[in-house]
Amino acid sequence: MATLVLTAVATAIAGPIAGVVASIAGFAPVSGLFGSKRRQGPRLGELAVQSSAYGQPIPRLYGRVRASGSVIWATDIEETAQTSGGGKGRPKTTSYSYAASFAVALSDRPIRGVRRIWADGKLIRGESGNWIVPAAMRLYTGTEDQAIDPLIASVEGIGNAPAYRGIAYAVFEDLQLAEFANHIPSLSFEIEADPNETSVHAVLIDLNAEAGMEAAISGGDQLLYGLGISGGGSFRDSIEMLDHINPIRLIDGVDGLEITTTGPAASAVLPAHDLGARGGHEARRRDEPTLFVDRTSSDQLPAEVSIIYYERDRDYQPGLQRSRRAGGGLDQRLELPAALDAGQAKTLADRRLAQSWSRRATAKIRVPWRWCCLRPGDLIDLPGQSGNWRVHEWTFDRTGIELALEGDGAASGQIALEAEAGRSIVQSSLAQGPTVSSVMDIPPLFDEASGTPSLWVAVAGSGAVWRRADLSISLDQGASWHSFATANAASVMGVADTLLPPGASVVQDRRNSIDVSLLGDGMWLEGRSWASLLAGANIALLGDELIQFEQAEALGGRRFRLSGLLRGRRATEWAMDTHQIGERFVLIEPARLARFDPPVGSIGGRLLFRAAGPGEDPGAVAVEQVLFAGRALLPPSPVHLSARRQPNGDLHLAWIRRSRAGWNWIDGVDAPLGEEAEHYRLTIAPLAGAARTVEPGSPNYSYIASEQIADAGQLVQDFSVSLCQFSTVAGAGRQATRTFTIPV
Numbered sequence: 001m002a003t004l005v006l007t008a009v010a011t012a013i014a015g016p017i018a019g020v021v022a023s024i025a026g027f028a029p030v031s032g033l034f035g036s037k038r039r040q041g042p043r044l045g046e047l048a049v050q051s052s053a054y055g056q057p058i059p060r061l062y063g064r065v066r067a068s069g070s071v072i073w074a075t076d077i078e079e080t081a082q083t084s085g086g087g088k089g090r091p092k093t094t095s096y097s098y099a100a101s102f103a104v105a106l107s108d109r110p111i112r113g114v115r116r117i118w119a120d121g122k123l124i125r126g127e128s129g130n131w132i133v134p135a136a137m138r139l140y141t142g143t144e145d146q147a148i149d150p151l152i153a154s155v156e157g158i159g160n161a162p163a164y165r166g167i168a169y170a171v172f173e174d175l176q177l178a179e180f181a182n183h184i185p186s187l188s189f190e191i192e193a194d195p196n197e198t199s200v201h202a203v204l205i206d207l208n209a210e211a212g213m214e215a216a217i218s219g220g221d222q223l224l225y226g227l228g229i230s231g232g233g234s235f236r237d238s239i240e241m242l243d244h245i246n247p248i249r250l251i252d253g254v255d256g257l258e259i260t261t262t263g264p265a266a267s268a269v270l271p272a273h274d275l276g277a278r279g280g281h282e283a284r285r286r287d288e289p290t291l292f293v294d295r296t297s298s299d300q301l302p303a304e305v306s307i308i309y310y311e312r313d314r315d316y317q318p319g320l321q322r323s324r325r326a327g328g329g330l331d332q333r334l335e336l337p338a339a340l341d342a343g344q345a346k347t348l349a350d351r352r353l354a355q356s357w358s359r360r361a362t363a364k365i366r367v368p369w370r371w372c373c374l375r376p377g378d379l380i381d382l383p384g385q386s387g388n389w390r391v392h393e394w395t396f397d398r399t400g401i402e403l404a405l406e407g408d409g410a411a412s413g414q415i416a417l418e419a420e421a422g423r424s425i426v427q428s429s430l431a432q433g434p435t436v437s438s439v440m441d442i443p444p445l446f447d448e449a450s451g452t453p454s455l456w457v458a459v460a461g462s463g464a465v466w467r468r469a470d471l472s473i474s475l476d477q478g479a480s481w482h483s484f485a486t487a488n489a490a491s492v493m494g495v496a497d498t499l500l501p502p503g504a505s506v507v508q509d510r511r512n513s514i515d516v517s518l519l520g521d522g523m524w525l526e527g528r529s530w531a532s533l534l535a536g537a538n539i540a541l542l543g544d545e546l547i548q549f550e551q552a553e554a555l556g557g558r559r560f561r562l563s564g565l566l567r568g569r570r571a572t573e574w575a576m577d578t579h580q581i582g583e584r585f586v587l588i589e590p591a592r593l594a595r596f597d598p599p600v601g602s603i604g605g606r607l608l609f610r611a612a613g614p615g616e617d618p619g620a621v622a623v624e625q626v627l628f629a630g631r632a633l634l635p636p637s638p639v640h641l642s643a644r645r646q647p648n649g650d651l652h653l654a655w656i657r658r659s660r661a662g663w664n665w666i667d668g669v670d671a672p673l674g675e676e677a678e679h680y681r682l683t684i685a686p687l688a689g690a691a692r693t694v695e696p697g698s699p700n701y702s703y704i705a706s707e708q709i710a711d712a713g714q715l716v717q718d719f720s721v722s723l724c725q726f727s728t729v730a731g732a733g734r735q736a737t738r739t740f741t742i743p744v
């Protein structure tokens with residue numbers, strides 16, 4: 001007895017072990033060759049996880065697919081130290097930044113280009129090529145004549161630097177790692193290996209050429225959005241994986257191996273008298289059975305088939321579609337490194353399940369030699385049996401031909417199905433609009449008195465999309481710039497549409513209101529309860545006055561009317577009469593603000609700020625100039641100035657201090673000092689006479705009779721008082737003034 005020998009073909013495809021198997025079994029549809037427990041093609045993880053392991057295979061990519069690639073070259077991470085701060089009472093601080101340069105291999109065949117790029121799952125490059133996170137990348141598409149990368153050449157030496165010809169790869173130079181928690185991020189790329197889609201036919205032709213095969217390719221019109229095949233897999237692995245997408249037949253044709261996805265044009269009709277016939281003329285024995293049929297138990301068949309794939313409509317994230325039927329006992333799961341839509345994957349799962357059940361019936365028959373034209377994969381109509389039967393094995397001996405058959409069933413699962421891909425959060429790839437910033441020199445936002453001057457910066461976008469901005473400061477009028485923060489959260493900002501009149505800072509202002517227009521459509525204001533206001537809610541900077549608002553009425557078109565106001569918060573009552581239409585409005589939310597602590601020596605000077613978005617040239621963005629007063633260090637103006645004539649003619653002046661270390665008024669308890677020492681500057685100016693300036697160390701002063709006569713020639717009756725408290729670091733705080741008339 002002899003078996004149809006396909007050893008040479010099988011060995012060329014799968015190696016000597018598969019060749020031995022094929023010499024016994026012949027070629028059937030590929031998915032049935034070696035059982036279901038073998039690994040079938042590349043896993044999804046081979047495209048989804050970036051690797052730097054030596055010897056890691058580089059995938060061959062087709063169509064449009066998302067892949068992570070492999071790091072094939074890298075320099076040491078570069079560390080940069082920057083020292084800032086120092087000065088009176090303030091230590092110097094050193095901050096460190098890190099950058100990396102590296103190359104990532106993308107495909108083992110040429111590509112057309114790269115569109116979107118993700119880092120640690122976050123979109124950093126949009127479809128149009130705009131960088132959401134700044135990066136310098138050079139792309140090499142994998143041509144056989146591509147040049148050596150200049151950075152690699154400068155590090156390795158021109159004679160030692162590979163050009164990686166035939167491999168598509170990307171080089172990142174000095175990628176700043178602060179955005180990625182100071183580690184090289186896991187990158188993934190949307191790669192265009194072909195113009196748009198690809199087909200199984202095109203993939204078969206490429207794999208055939210890459211393997212050095214001379215097989216004839218036909219069929220394979222199934223379209224795919226994208227496909228990634230492991231560079232370390234065999235030709236057989238790839239064929240088996242493609243068979244799950246578009247069933248493939250391998251035929252030992254007259255002119256050599258044929259690979260086709262086209263089924264037989266028609267079934268061969270086998271007459272009943274040929275069943276069991278021997279040789280060309282020998283008749284079978286009367287008691288010899290003509291047909292052996294076996295059926296696999298249902299508990300050995302799948303009840304569910306799941307297809308895991310890359311979902312095109314969800315940024316190529318893994319998707320899962322399943323098909324179920326009653327009566328089975330197994331669950332089958334198949335991973336396909338292909339970019340599909342949900343309907344395609346659902347159709348494949350349905351077809352796979354239908355095939356498993358249709359092939360549960362197997363048969364063996366003997367036929368005369370004249371049926372030697374049959375080949376594995378051909379269809380047969382068996383007398384007395386329903387449906388088609390597919391030739392699985394073909395064996396001959398001197399008495400005839402033995403055929404092993406399996407049921408082919410109906411063409412179930414060939415109709416395209418509809419399915420839901422599931423919802424996903426789509427990251428915007430639109431370019432970021434302009435950044436708007438507001439630098440705020442304001443009193444302390446918290447109750448602790450700091451010995452360090454500080455500025456707060458609010459940023460937001462004026463366009464439809466805003467993500468972040470790099471904030472820089474210049475202390476030398478633009479000669480040099482220092483980057484001090486990356487702002488990732490947009491503040492609620494806008495401008496005043498109406499003029500807010502002066503009001504009282506000691507009671508709630510229920511008479512006045514202010515209309516504001518916010519910067520962006522996504523910004524919102526809402527009212528808060530009185531208890532929330534007392535706890536610090538809804539505090540905002542309007543011009544230079546800090547206010548709080550109890551009600552916020554939406555007027556439409558990003559406009560709001562704010563009322564129920566608390567005025568002059570945190571000792572900013574001095575700014576109540578400085579308002580104007582068009583002035584800034586910033587909702588104070590410390591978690592959304594960036595902070596910069598200038599050196600003490602910069603108080604009284606002019607500082608320059610700029611905010612540059614991703615990809616923007618910092619030198620081209622608008623610069624904001626701030627006259628730095630150091631208000632976070634300045635004591636509030638004292639309150640409740642009083643004057644009382646003593647029996648001996650002296651004037652006793654007294655006041656109550658306020659503190660930047662605590663803003664809540666506690667009955668019966670003085671405000672905390674908040675400074676190293678209590679120190680005031682008091683100027684008494686008689687209506688007629690010379691002014692006297694003194695610096696008391698307590699919240700009172702006696703303007704004795706002899707001093708009054710020395711200053712005015714008599715006891716003073718009409719006079720004005722100017723008073724401020726001193727900061728040990730920043731000098732005189734805001735003044736309080738009052739005019740008195742004290743009869744003699």
